[in-house]
Amino acid sequence: MVKALMARNFTPEPGARQIATISSGNYREAVHLLQHAENDYYELLRNWLNYIFTQNRVALQEWIEHVSNAKMGRENQKQFLRYFINLLEHTVRLQFMDRSQVAFSDEEIDFAGKLQKLANLEQMQLIVEELDNACYHIERNANGKMLFHALSIKLQYIFRNRPMPV
Numbered sequence: 701m702v703k704a705l706m707a708r709n710f711t712p713e714p715g716a717r718q719i720a721t722i723s724s725g726n727y728r729e730a731v732h733l734l735q736h737a738e739n740d741y742y743e744l745l746r747n748w749l750n751y752i753f754t755q756n757r758v759a760l761q762e763w764i765e766h767v768s769n770a771k772m773g774r775e776n777q778k779q780f781l782r783y784f785i786n787l788l789e790h791t792v793r794l795q796f797m798d799r800s801q802v803a804f805s806d807e808e809i810d811f812a813g814k815l816q817k818l819a820n821l822e823q824m825q826l827i828v829e830e831l832d833n834a835c836y837h838i839e840r841n842a843n844g845k846m847l848f849h850a851l852s853i854k855l856q857y858i859f860r861n862r863p864m865p866v
Contacts, residue, residue, distance in 0.1 A: 714805055
């Protein structure tokens with residue numbers, strides 16, 4: 701799939717790998733996602749988690765502004781969240797499989813290894829549930845700024861292994 705995306709759609713290899721992973725091998729969906737993909741999801745995710753862990757509120761606010769603006773759009777927001785879910789799935793797979801069997805770049809595999817140290821299986825499950833929930837709300841026209849603010853706060857609690865206040 702990666703080779704086909706690179707040859708037919710002139711997609712650079714890192715982008716083709718991301719799209720192939722997000723689309724789970726569905727070429728038609730991959731082509732659709734390519735039409736809406738304008739961001740490097742790995743870089744977006746790395747920055748987001750960095751701002752969450754370092755509690756850099758100013759940078760986190762700027763990141764949320766960027767992700768929730770109209771230029772990024774709802775399809776890109778959903779793709780980004782699906783990319784994060786796929787990364788978490790591969791993080792779990794890396795515990796039991798060889799690195800060569802995972803369809804991510806070396807940089808993303810290293811990042812998944814770091815995630816594995818930061819979150820246990822139960823925490824990853826909670827994160828996936830929150831990301832799925834966020835996708836659901838994006839599809840129903842949730843306010844992007846509020847959604848990503850709330851999601852950032854929830855992720856802080858999950859990574860710290862603390863219960864969320866009611």
